């Protein structure tokens with residue numbers, strides 16, 4: 001039996017007619033940039049999240065950069081993010097001219113260690129960027145308390161946490177703005193690059209929209225220089241179809257994770273994903289901590305099971321960040337975890353038989 005890491009084709013086949021119609025109608029309408037599909041997407045996504053504004057952009061990296069740039073973050077400022085993430089979280093901080101400050105992660109939840117966070121705040125700190133990695137929301141209660149106390153912005157990187165919640169509030173609606181990626185493999189994925197920003201702040205929304213569209217809300221009336229970061233019509237049309245199913249797909253992921261829990265939890269030498277009780281984890285990734293990780297990964301591959309490592313190197317340990325000379329204490333847990341984490345296949349369409357095969361193969365590896 002083959003178990004791919006993700007199966008975008010399986011999902012496409014369940015909604016093929018609707019997707020094909022959406023794509024063809026976009027081409028017939030020549031609504032390639034802007035137009036009704038993009039407007040409809042922004043409106044629907046904002047409604048689903050219960051926020052005032054959704055600004056669609058080209059990807060989930062631009063969304064982070066645009067938010068920070070429009071908050072006035074730049075040279076001389078510091079922004080704190082987590083040592084365990086995809087590089088977009090940190091590289092966009094540098095793009096603004098600000099300095100990246102890495103905070104270590106909690107050993108069990110793979111998100112920012114709030115106990116270390118406050119000690120990293122200086123008079124130059126302007127913002128905190130929590131990353132809700134795997135779909136597990138950070139301790140937003142503590143983060144918002146610290147942000148309020150020190151007058152900092154909180155920008156939530158929700159690229160892996162569509163429809164996740166902290167104390168029944170959706171991730172992305174707690175800080176000043178939420179940043180989303182619709183990269184094909186994300187929980188809500190387009191068929192190419194796509195992303196968006198959500199916020200309840202009218203002024204920030206207006207600035208972000210303007211900046212992402214060459215500094216002009218009305219064609220040729222450039223109030224400032226901006227960038228070109230737009231969601232295209234085809235991607236919006238595809239996302240509009242998927243929005244009808246996303247809440248069901250999210251529940252299917254959660255159900256799959258529960259099933260994995262039951263078939264994996266008694267295997268010694270592995271740790272299943274831990275959850276804080278306040279979080280609704282939406283399982284973009286089902287990330288294990290395991291012993292003899294590389295050997296296990298090879299064994300799973302021999303048995304037709306694809307896995308992945310998110311991510312093999314803690315951000316501060318990358319060559320790109322050698323110049324920062326981040327103190328070891330600010331990433332030692334992230335670095336230790338990077339040697340033992342393993343993400344196993346999870347997606348709404350995964351079957352119990354596939355999950356049984358994954359669990360059975362892991363069990364076999366450790367009992368041999």
Ligand SMILES: *Cc1c(COP(=O)(O)O)cnc(C)c1O
Pocket residue numbers: 059060061062085086088089131157159160180181182183193194195
């Ligand atoms: C995927 C991802 C991004 C970036 O999204 P793109 O749309 O690929 O630019 C940012 N942050 C995290 C944590 C991600 O996983």
